Amino acid sequence: MNLTNAVEGKEYIVQDIDTDDEELNAFLFSLGCYSGEPITVVSHWNGSCVVSIKDGRYNIDNHLAETILISE
Numbered sequence: 351m352n353l354t355n356a357v358e359g360k361e362y363i364v365q366d367i368d369t370d371d372e373e374l375n376a377f378l379f380s381l382g383c384y385s386g387e388p389i390t391v392v393s394h395w396n397g398s399c400v401v402s403i404k405d406g407r408y409n410i411d412n413h414l415a416e417t418i419l420i421s422e
Contacts, residue, residue, distance in 0.1 A: 353399060353415035356391040362420035364389050369417045378418070381408055389420065 356362055364387050367378055382404040383389060392400040398411045 351420055353389070353391060353401065353410075353418045353420060354394075354412050356399075356420060358391050358393055360422075361388050361390045362422060363387070364418060365421050366419045367417055368419055374414070374417070378414075381406065383418065389418070 352368075353362075364383060364385055366385060367375055367383070369375065378384065383401075387403065390402040392402050392407060398409055399415050400407055400409050401415075
């Protein structure tokens with residue numbers, strides 16, 4: 351399952367980042383989004399979603415959200 355299918359307000363665990371783009375991997379890593387880290391979708395809105403990672407909130411588009419694989 352990826353972030354676009356996540357229920358708002360529920361905490362998930364990042365399982366994998368499904369992309370071969372090293373810049374994208376580095377960007378997500380700098381946000382604290384990598385395997386084993388908890389992530390919560392705060393809201394889905396206008397083709398994007400607001401996520402809470404560690405102590406920050408970030409707005410990411412659905413294309414990026416599709417690359418973040420999660421589990422409960």
